[in-house]
Structures are given as structure tokens and as C-alpha cells.
């Protein structure tokens with residue numbers, strides 16, 4: 001109940017809410033206290049208890065014990081009628097919506113708090129009953145000592161206790177014949193007093209009695225013990241069971257010989273039921289009635305604990321596809337109903353097959369197959385679940401299409417623990433989602449290891465950037481015609497402290513997923529421009545440095561500024577910088593990306609399309625963009641490593657691409673040049689430049705500058721690079 005802006009001050013509103021709830025609560029428990037309090041005092045008391053609950057609800061550190069204390073306080077105030085607790089719980093559940101606390105807290109914490117209250121109440125009221133029982137036994141024994149003849153002389157006193165007591169009291173002889181009982185005991189058993197007098201204690205055996213109960217009884221009758229106390233069920237006259245706390249004492253004569261037995265019986269059926277219900281609620285999801293996470297994990301643990309060698313186990317981790325959209329568009333109520341229907345369908349399939357199902361939360365369900373027979377069994381089960389979910393659900397006058405994704409793990413129990421099994425299934429579920437949803441995926445250890453690696457790498461990336469663990473390698477782009485240097489491509493690597501040098505294919509994608517590519521790309525730009533200045537100085541006619549740009553960088557508003565900074569701080573001329581962008585990063589993008597491209601081109605930078613041929617290969621489209629160069633992907637040359645391999649069709653395609661690019665005024669660099677034959681072919685086609693191991697593999701800046709000049713015949717003299725750099729360096 002957050003106040004609306006301009007609405008009443010919460011400090012004002014909240015006391016009123018609490019007072020109003022206290023009033024409702026007082027109505028609900030009216031007359032359930034054995035010590036009648038004036039109405040105003042009852043309200044004040046309940047208001048104070050509500051204040052404690054509310055404070056617990058919003059506290060930074062949540063302390064559910066406070067709920068127990070409030071429950072006990074109710075008992076202390078003599079609210080001990082059987083109806084007090086159930087009436088109180090009803091009021092408190094309904095009050096949740098009115099309390100001043102964030103909804104998420106009300107939902108989760110209030111449930112726990114009210115449960116704790118019930119538990120505290122139950123415990124306090126049991127303790128109270130036991131205290132009362134002891135008081136009665138003491139009274140009886142005291143009476144016996146005070147009188148000359150135990151029962152006769154204390155009769156007046158005992159009668160008073162009998163009549164007024166709320167607990168049942170009965171006296172029997174040593175044969176078990178019931179001699180006397182009070183009205184409360186008759187009420188507990190549901191028999192008329194006279195009928196009970198004709199009964200014997202032994203008639204009140206119950207099928208659930210444990211052997212020790214009757215052994216204790218025999219000990220007592222024999223005089224080997226004076227007292228025992230047990231929890232025991234009895235049958236009522238109508239056949240119902242009644243749960244009691246039973247306390248039996250032996251009364252002896254003056255010579256110490258056993259003479260009578262005194263039983264004090266407290267009916268705890270309602271508390272017992274409540275505890276059973278609380279236990280059920282703590283282990284079941286209130287919406288679907290399925291076992292919740294706690295119970296499911298407990299079942300999983302116990303299966304692992306009791307599994308014999310060679311036992312297998314299977315787990316399906318199921319998550320609905322696009323459930324959030326249902327909640328967002330049709331509302332949470334419809335979402336809840338949908339979950340109920342889905343749960344029922346899954347439960348039907350799973351329970352019929354004798355497996356266990358639970359709801360872990362949200363739209364996540366898990367199915368456990370103890371003693372599974374193999375992967376096939378789980379796949380079949382997953383197929384059946386997908387099939388029953390495929391039928392549309394009719395809700396709120398609509399037909400809602402449902403689908404789910406399922407992660408499957410099936411394996412021996414040895415060598416894995418429950419937590420790892422769940423993690424593996426959860427990871428596999430993610431694969432099923434990533435592979436297109438509405439399907440199952442089966443756990444694969446190799447893929448998992450790769451994912452774990454990826455995750456580890458991804459989370460180490462930000463620190464790696466801070467600690468400057470990235471380095472640049474450089475690869476020459478050589479002109480085919482005169483074998484002089486066209487440009488140098490900067491290629492980033494990660495010098496990982498334990499894994500060694502890692503190539504960009506392993507981390508650039510991760511950096512794109514996390515957005516780290518933007519600061520990383522900025523660093524690459526600056527480092528590459530600085531290096532290029534060191535080699536070439538400021539000279540528009542020199543070879544250029546070619547820097548790869550990720551699609552995400554292109555959409556980043558600060559890109560133009562970053563590039564300007566890199567140029568200004570390094571001193572490089574814009575014509576000495578080429579940006580490599582893949583076709584897919586440009587095609588189909590919005591107006592602002594294209595206008596970024598234009599601004600870059602207006603700055604006089606070179607723009608190249610990287611890996612041309614792997615994407616749309618649409619030169620006609622690219623014609624409208626400010627592009628200087630295309631870099632033909634290495635696959636065009638892959639089949640033509642030797643002269644005799646050359647496929648005339650491939651050759652013609654490349655030749656046409658080159659001449660088309662030339663018509664559009666673009667230069668062409670071929671990637672993946674690995675043989676001399678490829679160089680000759682490119683030369684014949686009029687391709688402008690080439691890049692590849694044959695022309696110079698990537699190397700760090702130092703190695704790049706000092707490559708030996710002498711090379712085998714047919715290999716271009718990359719070693720002359722420093723000389724060429726020297727030639728173009730001004731001054």
C-alpha cells in the first residue's frame with residue numbers, strides 16, 4: 001500500500017491501517033479469550049502485535065522468529081480457544097494486501113511470518129497445556145497427602161478441579177476400569193459420561209499406538225514408574241480420531257502400593273492438523289499444489305543418499321517459452337491460471353509414469369526419474385510432455401498457445417551430486433532455448449565444458465581490460481602488383497595470465513554479448529593508431545592501419561568521437577586509418593548507423609567491408625554506402641591453393657567481383673592468401689591486394705618491424721617492411 005504522490009503521508013496512513021486491521025482481528029477473536037478483556041484492551045494488544053509483524057516485514061534483516069514470539073504472546077494473553085488461531089490466520093492472510101511494504105516482501109515474507117506465528121502459537125499453547133496438566137497432577141497428589149484417605153478426603157478439592165478443568169481428567173483402577181471422569185474428558189471422547197464409566201482403559205487402544213506406549217502403561221500399573229507422558233491418538237464415539245497429549249500418573253496408598261491411575265488428556269487435534277497443514281504448505285507450491293523447491297530438493301537428496309552402486313537418475317528441467325509475454329499482456333491472474341493448467345498436464349504425464357514432478361518457481365518445472373533406464377526413457381518422457389503442452393489452453397475466453405523447452409540429463413548417480421545434476425539440467429535447458437525453443441536438448445559434457453569456459457572467460461574480461469592484458473598483433477595487406485605494403489591489419493589478442501595467448505574468435509563474441517566490446521574496441525583503436533604513427537608518422541600517402549569494428553561499436557553514439565580522439569592523440573592522419581566492418585553489421589541497419597558511416601567517411605577515413613562473400617554479397621546495395629574497399633573472404637581462395645586446382649567457375653566469380661568492385665571505385669583485398677599460386681591468380685584478375693600467411697602471418701609489433709629481409713623464392717619480402725616504413729616516414 002504505497003501512498004500515491006500527493007496522497008497522505010505514510011506515517012499518517014499506516015497507523016490507521018494497523019488500527020483497522022487490529023479491529024477486524026479483535027472482531028474475529030472476540031470471545032476466544034478465557035480471561036475476558038475489555039474490547040479496547042484487546043484492540044490495543046492486537047494493534048501492538050501487528051506493529052511488531054509490520055516492523056519485521058520491512059526490516060533490512062528478516063527475522064521470522066518474531067512471528068513465533070507474536071504467536072506465543074497471543075497464548076500468554078489467554079487467547080487459547082480452539083478457534084483463535086484459525087480466525088487469526090484468516091485475518092492476517094487478508095491483511096497482507098493492506099500493509100505498507102513492497103509487494104515482493106509482502107508476498108514472500110508475510111507467508112513465512114504468519115506461518116511462524118502459527119508455529120509459535122502452537123508451541124506456546126502446547127507448553128501451556130503441559131503446564132496445566134502438571135498443575136493438575138500436583139494438585140491431585142497434594143490433595144492425597146493432605147487427606148487421610150486419598151480419594152475420599154480430597155474429593156471436594158478434586159471435584160472442583162474436575163469440573164472446572166478444560167483438560168480431560170479420568171481416574172481408573174489398576175485393572176483399567178474407569179472410576180471417574182470429568183465433563184471435558186467425556187467431550188473429548190464424545191461419549192456420555194455414564195458410558196465411559198463402563199469402559200476400560202484398554203478399550204482405548206488405537207491402531208497407530210506404538211508398542212512403547214503400552215509398555216509405559218504396564219510399567220506404571222506395576223508400580224515401576226510413577227508417571228509418563230505421550231502423544232496418543234484415540235477414537236471418538238463417532239469413529240473420528242482425536243490427537244491428545246496424554247499424561248498418566250500413578251496414585252499410591254500410604255504404604256506406597258499402587259492404587260489408582262490418573263489420566264490427564266489434552267485435545268491437540270486442531271493444532272496437529274494445523275501443523276500438518278503448515279508442513280504441507282512449507283513443502284508445496286500454493287498455486288499448483290506440486291512439491292516446491294524445498295521438497296523436490298529433499299527428495300533428490302534422499303534418492304542420492306540411498307542409491308546403490310550402478311543406479312541411474314534422470315532429470316528433465318522444463319521452462320515455458322515466452323511465459324513472461326502471457327503475464328505482461330494478459331495479466332498475472334491469467335498467467336497463474338495457465339501455470340495451474342500446465343502443471344496439471346505435466347503432472348498427469350509424469351505421475352502416470354511413476355516419476356516425481358515439482359515446481360521450482362515461476363514457470364520452471366522439474367521431473368525426476370529415479371532409477372532411470374537410459375537417455376531414451378527421458379527423451380520419450382520429454383516428447384510426451386511437449387506433446388501434452390502443445391494443445392492450446394483456453395483461458396479468459398482466449399486460446400493460448402503454449403510451448404516449453406526441456407533440458408535433459410540422464411546418468412549414473414556416481415560422480416555427481418544433486419546440485420550438479422540440477423545445474424547440468426538447467427544449462428541444458430538453456431541450450432534448448434538457444435537452439436530455438438519448443439524442444440528438448442540432452443546434456444553433453446563437452447558442450448558444457450565449453451560453456452563453462454566461455455562463462456569463465458566472459459566474466460574475466462572486464463578485469464583483463466583494466467589490467468591491460470590485451471595486445472595487438474599486426475598482419476600486412478600487400479599490394480599484388482608491386483608487392484609493396486598496402487596496409488596493416490590490427491588483430492587483438494588476450495594475453496591470459498594462465499591460459500596464454502587467446503585469439504579473438506574465443507573472446508570477441510563474448511565481449512559483444514556483454515557490451516565490453518565498446519571499451520575494448522576503443523582501446524584497440526588507440527593502440528593501433530599509436531603503433532601506426534610510430535611506423536608511418538603523419539603521412540596521408542603511407543600504408544594505413546586497418547582496425548576491425550564490431551557491429552555494436554557502429555551503433556554506439558560515441559564512436560565518431562572515439563575515433564577522432566584516437567587520431568588526435570596519436571597524430572595519425574585520417575587517411576591512414578581504415579575501419580573494417582562486416583557486411584552484416586551494415587545491411588538492414590537503421591538510418592543512424594548509415595549516417596555514422598557517412599560521418600566517418602566525411603572525416604576522410606577509409607571504410608572496408610570485411611569478409612565479403614560470407615554475408616549478403618550484395619555489391620549493388622553497398623554501392624549506396626561510402627565504402628573504399630572490400631576484403632574478399634578467404635573461402636574464395638580455399639579451393640585454389642595450387643594452379644591445377646583452379647576451378648574456372650570460382651575463378652570467374654572472383655574475377656567478376658574484382659572487376660565489379662573496380663567499377664564501383666573500390667579496391668579489393670583478398671584474404672587467406674596461403675600459396676604463391678593464389679598470388680598469381682589474384683594478379684591475373686587484377687586484385688589490388690592480398691592478406692594471408694603466404695604474404696605475412698600476424699605478428700606482434702616488434703617481430704613485424706624486424707622480420708628478416710631474405711625470404712625463399714616466391715615469397716614476398718615482408719622483411720622489407722621497416723625499410724618501407726622508413727621510406728614513407730616524413731623527415
Ligand code: C2E
Nearest residue numbers: 491492503504505508524548549550672673674692693698
Ligand atoms: P578478420 O578481420 O577477417 O581477420 C583475419 C583473420 O584471418 C585473422 O584471424 C588472421 O589471423 C586470419 N588469417 C590471416 N592470414 C590467414 C591465412 O592465410 N589463412 C587463414 N585461414 N587465416 C588467416 P584472427 O586474428 O584470429 O581474427 C579473427 C577475427 O577476429 C577477425 O577476422 C576479426 O573479425 C576479429 N577481430 C580481430 N581483432 C579484432 C578487433 O580488434 N576488434 C574486433 N571487433 N574484431 C576483431
Ligand code: MG
Nearest residue numbers: 489548580610
Ligand atoms: Mg578484419
Ligand code: MG
Nearest residue numbers: 610611631671
Ligand atoms: Mg576478414
